Amino acid sequence: MTVAAPASERLASRSTREVRRGDRIFRGLSVGSGLAILAIIVAIAVFLVWKALPAFHTSGLRFFTQTAWFPDARPARFGVAALAFGTVLSSVVALVLVVPVAIGAALTLTELAPRRLGVFGGYVVDVLAVVPSVVYGLWGVYYLVPKLIPMQRWLDHNAGFVPLFQSRNDTFGRSVFAASAVLAIMVLPIIAAISREVFRQVPQANREAALALGATRWETIRMAVLPPSRSGVVGAVMLGFGRALGETIAVALVLAASFNVNFHVFEPGGNTIAANIATKFGESGVTGREALIASGLVLFVITLGVNMAARGVVYRSTRIAEGKV
Amino acid sequence: MAKRIDVEDLNAWYGSFHAVADVSMTIEPKQVTALIGPSGCGKSTFLRALNRMHEVVRGARVSGQVLLDGQDIYGEGVDAVAVRRSIGMVFQRPNPFPTMSVRDNVAAGLKLNGVRKKSELDDVVERSLTMAGLWDEVSHRLDRPGGGLSGGQQQRLCIARALAVEPEVLLMDEPCSSLDPISTLRIEDLIGELKDRYTIVIVTHNMQEAARVSETTAFFNIAGAGEPGRLIEMGPTTKIFTKPDDTRTEDYITGRFG
Ligand SMILES: Nc1ncnc2c1ncn2[C@@H]1O[C@H](COP(=O)(O)OP(=O)(O)O)[C@@H](O)[C@H]1O
Ligand SMILES: [Mg+2]
Numbered sequence: 168m169t170v171a172a173p174a175s176e177r178l179a180s181r182s183t184r185e186v187r188r189g190d191r192i193f194r195g196l197s198v199g200s201g202l203a204i205l206a207i208i209v210a211i212a213v214f215l216v217w218k219a220l221p222a223f224h225t226s227g228l229r230f231f232t233q234t235a236w237f238p239d240a241r242p243a244r245f246g247v248a249a250l251a252f253g254t255v256l257s258s259v260v261a262l263v264l265v266v267p268v269a270i271g272a273a274l275t276l277t278e279l280a281p282r283r284l285g286v287f288g289g290y291v292v293d294v295l296a297v298v299p300s301v302v303y304g305l306w307g308v309y310y311l312v313p314k315l316i317p318m319q320r321w322l323d324h325n326a327g328f329v330p331l332f333q334s335r336n337d338t339f340g341r342s343v344f345a346a347s348a349v350l351a352i353m354v355l356p357i358i359a360a361i362s363r364e365v366f367r368q369v370p371q372a373n374r375e376a377a378l379a380l381g382a383t384r385w386e387t388i389r390m391a392v393l394p395p396s397r398s399g400v401v402g403a404v405m406l407g408f409g410r411a412l413g414e415t416i417a418v419a420l421v422l423a424a425s426f427n428v429n430f431h432v433f434e435p436g437g438n439t440i441a442a443n444i445a446t447k448f449g450e451s452g453v454t455g456r457e458a459l460i461a462s463g464l465v466l467f468v469i470t471l472g473v474n475m476a477a478r479g480v481v482y483r484s485t486r487i488a489e490g491k492v
Numbered sequence: 493m494a495k496r497i498d499v500e501d502l503n504a505w506y507g508s509f510h511a512v513a514d515v516s517m518t519i520e521p522k523q524v525t526a527l528i529g530p531s532g533c534g535k536s537t538f539l540r541a542l543n544r545m546h547e548v549v550r551g552a553r554v555s556g557q558v559l560l561d562g563q564d565i566y567g568e569g570v571d572a573v574a575v576r577r578s579i580g581m582v583f584q585r586p587n588p589f590p591t592m593s594v595r596d597n598v599a600a601g602l603k604l605n606g607v608r609k610k611s612e613l614d615d616v617v618e619r620s621l622t623m624a625g626l627w628d629e630v631s632h633r634l635d636r637p638g639g640g641l642s643g644g645q646q647q648r649l650c651i652a653r654a655l656a657v658e659p660e661v662l663l664m665d666e667p668c669s670s671l672d673p674i675s676t677l678r679i680e681d682l683i684g685e686l687k688d689r690y691t692i693v694i695v696t697h698n699m700q701e702a703a704r705v706s707e708t709t710a711f712f713n714i715a716g717a718g719e720p721g722r723l724i725e726m727g728p729t730t731k732i733f734t735k736p737d738d739t740r741t742e743d744y745i746t747g748r749f750g
Binding site: 281282370372373374375376377378379380381382383386390391394395397 | 543574577578580583585587588590591592601653654
């Protein structure tokens with residue numbers, strides 16, 4: 168009692184000196200980095216707009232409707248329509264392919280597999296994320312593309328009345344579908360890993376509530392695991408979408424670039440904004456580069472839009488979960 | 493509807509840890525049986541062995557028999573899922589499905605049993621919520637998420653959810669321990685009303701509560717850390733609380749430990 172200072176005094180001295188200074192430093196750091204991120208995004212947007220303006224000036228509104236890409240011809244003819252369409256189409260097809268697999272894998276790892284196997288499987292999925300995209304691209308064009316042809320031909324012959332499965336010239340190969348398949352594998356680890364974390368966050372008490380009512384494992388997943396995970400999984404899918412939209416080199420390697428707008432995803436051809444920038448940048452003249460930057464601005468806007476939509480969905484469903492709507 | 497439970501020589505483990513040893517007891521129908529004892533003595537584990545919830549913990553297992561009106565729920569060919577459908581359980585922490593509406597929470601068990609007809613579901617929802625004493629408070633917000641209710645309301649929602657499937661037995665693990673005194677009182681009243689129809693087993697570490705709600709009390713204890721919990725003594729609640737046979741029971745009741 169005589170040695171130690173009274174508790175109240177110790178508390179007061181801690182809170183006024185160390186703790187408050189720590190708080191101030193921390194606050195400074197977090198506000199600072201927040202502002203820095205904002206500044207970087209604004210700088211990117213300003214740069215893109217600034218550099219893209221001449222291209223918009225050259226092509227006018229046709230920039231958004233034109234499918235051809237001859238910016239360095241006289242007169243210049245170029246537009247982002249085919250590229251933007253191909254970007255969104257290849258990413259959407261990739262999501263259609265990957266979302267069931269990724270969510271299924273995440274559920275298997277968290278809900279069904281024995282614990283050790285679940286952890287090991289998680290590592291395997293994570294390793295997929297560290298493979299460089301150029302490796303995916305090379306693997307895609309040399310290994311996956313030929314492997315996918317028989318399946319596409321079969322679908323074309325047996326379900327070709329669906330435009331999606333139809334190849335009008337009966338050729339297959341370096342198609343939007345092939346690019347989507349590669350993209351699907353590339354975004355699998357992102358969606359699976361985040362979904363896995365989301366499922367893991369579901370309290371055991373939720374699962375026990377379902378089990379105690381006599382739910383089977385699958386019913387438990389449907390009742391207790393999926394509903395509270397919805398916003399998290401939507402976020403995961405949107406992150407994967409954003410990644411697929413921006414993927415460059417793998418798509419550039421797999422796709423046989425062409426500038427057309429159609430839903431025949433099995434036909435060779437198609438292009439995306441990012442892949443087009445990568446393949447055209449070196450050979451472009453002044454107008455060509457301006458046009459490419461303008462297309463980059465469009466990609467930036469699409470990705471930003473997807474992200475904001477995702478935030479909206481996540482925000483809405485967390486509010487519903489908290490009972491505020 | 494209410495069934496008798498005969499437990500014979502029940503043992504429960506978590507991996508290699510022996511949590512409950514050699515428990516035999518008879519739980520009478522249409523009565524409230526309270527399980528009391530110091531924390532860690534295996535009350536929850538024992539309770540969860542009565543509806544085969546123990547085994548959902550990884551590495552957990554049970555030996556012995558639990559006869560529900562003569563039929564062993566651990567018998568060969570008995571499906572754990574079917575057992576849980578006929579035995580309701582209410583947990584210590586209220587655990588409604590947070591994003592599901594109040595209505596769907598109550599109807600969840602019925603839907604598992606394949607009931608789809610809206611009028612039938614609506615009837616059961618109203619009846620169960622009324623039984624759980626919650627109808628007046630939530631009838632205007634049946635479509636709101638269950639997670640938006642107060643703690644006491646959530647626990648009564650969980651009781652309604654358990655009652656909706658008309659179980660033969662209702663197991664409750666410290667259902668009031670996380671609630672305020674008023675909610676506690678409501679749930680204790682509710683237990684009193686339900687016992688005419690159900691076999692109720694309630695775990696509590698609150699001795700006044702055991703004295704208030706139960707006809708029969710079972711006292712569990714552990715000999716020391718790492719030892720399994722055992723049933724020390726079981727009998728009419730008034731007897732256990734006034735003149736127990738075992739000195740360990742008496743020590744616990746009177747607040748003397750060691
Ligand atoms: N999931 C679990 N895994 C391992 N040990 C557990 C688990 N749940 C409980 N135990 C152990 O089993 C013993 C009995 O616990 P429990 O049945 O919860 O006691 P009570 O409900 O009487 O407080 C305790 O020693 C506890 O640590
Ligand atoms: Mg307990």
